[in-house]
Amino acid sequence: MKMKMKSNVQFVQGNKACILGALDAGYKFYGGYPITPSTELAELSAVELPKVGGKFIQMEDEIAGIAAAIGASLTGKKSMTATSGPGFSLKQENIGYAMMAEIPLVIVNVQRGGPSTGLPTSPAQGDMMQAKWGTHGDHPVIALTPESVQETYYMTIRAFNLAEKYRMPVMLMTDEVIGHMREKIVIPNKEDIEIIDRVQPNEKEGYLPYGVKDGETVPKMASFGDGYRYHVTGLAHDETGFPSNSNENAKRLLDRLMNKVNHNLDDILDYEEYMLEDAEHIVLSYGATARSARAAIKQMRQEGIKAGMFRLKTVWPFPEERLLELSKNVKNVLVAEMNLGQMVLEVERVVKDNAKILFCGRADGEIITPEEIVETLKEEF
Amino acid sequence: MNKYVKKYLRNDKLAHMWCPGCGHGIIMHQIIKAIDNLGLDKDNICVVSGIGCSSRAPGYMDFDTLHTTHGRALAFATGIKLANPDMKVIVVSGDGDASAIGGNHLIHACRRNIDITTIVFNNTIYGMTGGQFSPTTATNDLASTAPYGSIDRPFDIAKLAAAAGASYSARSTVYHANNLEKLIEEALQVKGFSLVEAMSMCPTSYGRRNKKGTVSDMLEDYKETYININAFNKLPLEKREGKIEMGVFKNETYPEYTAEYQKIIDRLKGDK
Numbered sequence: 001m002k003m004k005m006k007s008n009v010q011f012v013q014g015n016k017a018c019i020l021g022a023l024d025a026g027y028k029f030y031g032g033y034p035i036t037p038s039t040e041l042a043e044l045s046a047v048e049l050p051k052v053g054g055k056f057i058q059m060e061d062e063i064a065g066i067a068a069a070i071g072a073s074l075t076g077k078k079s080m081t082a083t084s085g086p087g088f089s090l091k092q093e094n095i096g097y098a099m100m101a102e103i104p105l106v107i108v109n110v111q112r113g114g115p116s117t118g119l120p121t122s123p124a125q126g127d128m129m130q131a132k133w134g135t136h137g138d139h140p141v142i143a144l145t146p147e148s149v150q151e152t153y154y155m156t157i158r159a160f161n162l163a164e165k166y167r168m169p170v171m172l173m174t175d176e177v178i179g180h181m182r183e184k185i186v187i188p189n190k191e192d193i194e195i196i197d198r199v200q201p202n203e204k205e206g207y208l209p210y211g212v213k214d215g216e217t218v219p220k221m222a223s224f225g226d227g228y229r230y231h232v233t234g235l236a237h238d239e240t241g242f243p244s245n246s247n248e249n250a251k252r253l254l255d256r257l258m259n260k261v262n263h264n265l266d267d268i269l270d271y272e273e274y275m276l277e278d279a280e281h282i283v284l285s286y287g288a289t290a291r292s293a294r295a296a297i298k299q300m301r302q303e304g305i306k307a308g309m310f311r312l313k314t315v316w317p318f319p320e321e322r323l324l325e326l327s328k329n330v331k332n333v334l335v336a337e338m339n340l341g342q343m344v345l346e347v348e349r350v351v352k353d354n355a356k357i358l359f360c361g362r363a364d365g366e367i368i369t370p371e372e373i374v375e376t377l378k379e380e381f
Numbered sequence: 382m383n384k385y386v387k388k389y390l391r392n393d394k395l396a397h398m399w400c401p402g403c404g405h406g407i408i409m410h411q412i413i414k415a416i417d418n419l420g421l422d423k424d425n426i427c428v429v430s431g432i433g434c435s436s437r438a439p440g441y442m443d444f445d446t447l448h449t450t451h452g453r454a455l456a457f458a459t460g461i462k463l464a465n466p467d468m469k470v471i472v473v474s475g476d477g478d479a480s481a482i483g484g485n486h487l488i489h490a491c492r493r494n495i496d497i498t499t500i501v502f503n504n505t506i507y508g509m510t511g512g513q514f515s516p517t518t519a520t521n522d523l524a525s526t527a528p529y530g531s532i533d534r535p536f537d538i539a540k541l542a543a544a545a546g547a548s549y550s551a552r553s554t555v556y557h558a559n560n561l562e563k564l565i566e567e568a569l570q571v572k573g574f575s576l577v578e579a580m581s582m583c584p585t586s587y588g589r590r591n592k593k594g595t596v597s598d599m600l601e602d603y604k605e606t607y608i609n610i611n612a613f614n615k616l617p618l619e620k621r622e623g624k625i626e627m628g629v630f631k632n633e634t635y636p637e638y639t640a641e642y643q644k645i646i647d648r649l650k651g652d653k
Binding site: 028029031050051053055057059060061063064065067068069070071072073074075076077079093094097224225226227228229230231232233234235242243 | 394423424425427429439440443444445446447448449450453456457458459460461462463464465467468485486489642645646649
């Protein structure tokens with residue numbers, strides 16, 4: 001007799017979990033271009049979106065993919081684009097546009113080996129600094145890193161929620177391992193999922209598309225077609241949305257954009273502390289590498305080494321206050337990531353001399369094993 | 382005050398930033414006249430642009446307006462139109478914006494035949510950045526980046542759009558303003574991708590360097606050079622030298638992209 005699987009329990013790959021999460025978050029529009037290892041995100045969107053009255057479009061290039069998604073978001077539809085390294089590079093200008101024009105959008109980057117065409121079918125975490133600094137100019141960034149298929153589901157919902165709440169592009173930085181790995185996931189009941197929608201105005205008279213009233217984090221966002229007849233530009237602009245060359249206006253705008261994230265860290269920051277209570281050594285990791293870090297810690301604990309993990313779930317903004325606090329009570333902070341040294345720079349900036357900083361990284365397309373992490377730490381003993 | 386200006390422009394944003402003698406104001410005026418002729422709902426129109434002199438037009442126009450990144454107006458507009466097919470979506474773009482950095486988006490929007498009307502303000506130069514040659518600058522013309530005369534061969538944007546699969550493609554000039562208005566009006570009624578190439582003089586960055594005389598001289602040039610495509614085709618080959626066709630290059634009906642997508646949605650509903 002066949003076991004009948006409960007419909008809310010599925011065995012799927014990370015890329016599918018992302019689309020399941022997106023659909024539960026109210027996802028209605030995909031614009032993108034095929035690229036390994038993110039293609040399943042496009043393919044599943046092509047299958048599922050028209051079933052819910054949504055739209056999928058395969059554009060002529062990566063730049064057009066994000067542009068179409070931004071356009072759709074302006075009409076009130078929750079939108080996504082997905083890509084990998086080379087496409088992430090191409091999208092950077094329009095990522096900045098969405099930041100400046102405050103247009104909600106989810107960008108999924110299923111990271112692969114770089115630079116250039118690199119290693120298309122191998123994992124990497126080499127785009128972490130690009131997520132932060134890839135588009136020109138100063139701007140806030142929210143980037144999330146799931147470590148499992150289940151977490152990909154939840155983090156995709158969170159990415160949409162944050163995008164809508166703070167009116168900005170939010171990056172989901174997965175990798176080839178998380179995207180293609182299959183695991184069991186449990187889909188929660190709809191009523192147990194918090195869904196956030198952008199706040200829309202209800203008064204056309206005197207509508208200021210880029211003006212905030214006291215107590216508001218972001219301006220209310222009217223949808224194109226609703227009769228507000230407002231202007232959107234990537235130029236520095238004032239509260240009316242029209243271009244302004246005034247230094248005062250530019251400062252006010254940039255301060256407000258930065259403070260959307262900087263003043264709401266309690267709401268945005270997310271991390272996991274694993275076996276850190278008595279830890280003498282912190283392993284800081286994120287995404288697929290955190291799985292190896294967890295195994296390494298279990299192994300070390302069996303050997304009597306007091307190690308624990310600080311796992312980034314938001315790499316940006318970086319949880320610097322908490323890491324600083326934790327670093328004061330440990331001997332070593334070991335950073336494990338699939339690159340040649342990116343988030344470790346942020347760790348160095350924050351931890352300074354509080355603890356010794358160790359690095360375990362590689363960018364050859366192979367995952368970091370628990371043994372490599374253990375060995376890197378043991379070299380200090 | 383001109384009734385079109387009062388009704389369709391954001392009067393608090395005027396005067397516009399275009400140079401004296403620039404043709405772009407005439408094109409913008411003909412666009413709003415065409416919109417008025419058709420009685421389109423102001424609340425249901427979206428005007429999208431890229432970067433450049435022409436792309437500042439939406440800022441003056443009282444609709445939902447989107448000033449995007451250089452070359453990408455059609456890609457943004459495609460997202461808007463597909464997500465909200467009830468909107469009338471108009472793209473205004475310059476020759477550099479539409480056919481250089483945005484050339485790929487242009488041919489693919491034509492190929493999809495998505496219901497967007499694109500007006501190309503073609504002044505054959507990058508005006509805002511100070512007079513560099515564009516993909517429509519004539520061979521041998523001078524530009525700040527072609528100091529010895531351009532060796533590039535120009536695009537014919539109207540023909541390019543026709544060949545790439547647009548339903549409707551036409552060309553006129555700011556001298557032939559009434560004709561331009563009529564073509565824009567026609568384009569706005571097409572169910573599919575329509576493009577009107579509007580030739581527009583840039584006295585500051587093109588005319589001066591190429592010794593084209595006064596603005597009136599440049600308008601006279603349009604009058605002499607541009608002739609109706611049917612008249613052009615009747616000319617013996619030796620008399621075509623120095624003449625350029627204007628008018629409607631293509632007007633055909635093809636399946637429209639957003640309507641085709643809606644059929645998929647309806648079919649999937651039926652399957653349930």
